[in-house]
Amino acid sequence: MPTYLITGANRGIGLELTRQLSARGDRVIGAARTPGAADELKAATDFVSTVDTSSEASIAAMAKRLASEPIDVLINNAGVFPDTGVTSCLETTTDMMLDAYRVNVIGPLLMTRAMLPNLEAGKRKLAVQISSNMGSNTEATRVKRTGHLAYCASKAALNMVNTLMANELTDRGVASVALHPGWVKTDMGGDNAELEIPAAVAKIIKTIDKLKPADNARFIDFEGKKLSW
Numbered sequence: 449m450p451t452y453l454i455t456g457a458n459r460g461i462g463l464e465l466t467r468q469l470s471a472r473g474d475r476v477i478g479a480a481r482t483p484g485a486a487d488e489l490k491a492a493t494d495f496v497s498t499v500d501t502s503s504e505a506s507i508a509a510m511a512k513r514l515a516s517e518p519i520d521v522l523i524n525n526a527g528v529f530p531d532t533g534v535t536s537c538l539e540t541t542t543d544m545m546l547d548a549y550r551v552n553v554i555g556p557l558l559m560t561r562a563m564l565p566n567l568e569a570g571k572r573k574l575a576v577q578i579s580s581n582m583g584s585n586t587e588a589t590r591v592k593r594t595g596h597l598a599y600c601a602s603k604a605a606l607n608m609v610n611t612l613m614a615n616e617l618t619d620r621g622v623a624s625v626a627l628h629p630g631w632v633k634t635d636m637g638g639d640n641a642e643l644e645i646p647a648a649v650a651k652i653i654k655t656i657d658k659l660k661p662a663d664n665a666r667f668i669d670f671e672g673k674k675l676s677w
């Protein structure tokens with residue numbers, strides 16, 4: 449039975465990933481900032497862990513707790529969108545940039561690094577960085593995007609983190625992939641999003657199931673389609 453470690457597992461895409469993977473019999477360690485309050489997560493899996501991905505100490509503590517536990521697939525799903533309503537780049541603040549960078553860029557980097565021994569001990573040896581098509585320069589140019597600079601720049605930076613880690617981790621047998629989950633009706637995606645959570649997550653799981661070492665460093669969407677940087 450493969451083991452998954454999923455961050456931000458208490459709601460949205462992370463919770464549904466935990467539900468669907470657990471329901472088919474996989475072992476899911478669902479990590480949340482405050483698991484004590486995460487009733488839906490506790491109902492979805494027996495394996496709950498604590499991690500605040502903006503805190504190096506919290507990540508180190510989790511790595512210590514999970515030491516020597518093989519992890520097949522790490523899903524760095526936790527994310528923030530600090531500039532949701534900001535439609536002009538000129539209104540982006542330092543705090544928005546730092547919040548987005550801490551959770552969306554540094555968090556996945558530190559998590560992947562901390563869990564590397566666990567991934568090496570697992571069979572699939574796969575890290576999935578939940579990115580966004582809003583981190584695509586091609587897409588931003590196409591739609592002439594002006595707002596959400598902090599979020600978009602953080603996901604573009606996450607894509608670069610993924611590429612550089614993938615270049616290096618492949619020598620240790622571990623693959624890393626950046627995956628856009630689609631525009632999904634979560635707290636972050638909002639009510640106007642295109643995809644219902646269960647349908648989007650079913651496709652994400654199908655795509656993750658098919659990933660091979662040769663997919664290392666790719667930037668793909670929830671259906672496995674290659675995305676432009």
Ligand SMILES: NC(=O)c1ccc[n+]([C@@H]2O[C@H](COP(=O)([O-])OP(=O)(O)OC[C@H]3O[C@@H](n4cnc5c(N)ncnc54)[C@H](OP(=O)(O)O)[C@@H]3O)[C@@H](O)[C@H]2O)c1
Nearest residue numbers: 456460461500501502525526527580631632634635636637
């Ligand atoms: N929904 C979309 O349309 C969409 C599109 C593209 C990409 N994405 C990406 O998909 C991922 C999941 O998004 P979602 O739509 O499910 O968002 P969501 O419903 O807002 O959930 C975000 C999750 O991340 C957790 N989180 C935030 N900061 C954290 C931290 N410092 N440490 C640990 N956990 C933290 C939240 O925990 P708390 O409850 O403790 O805040 C929550 O569990 C994100 O990376 C997002 O950028 C989403």
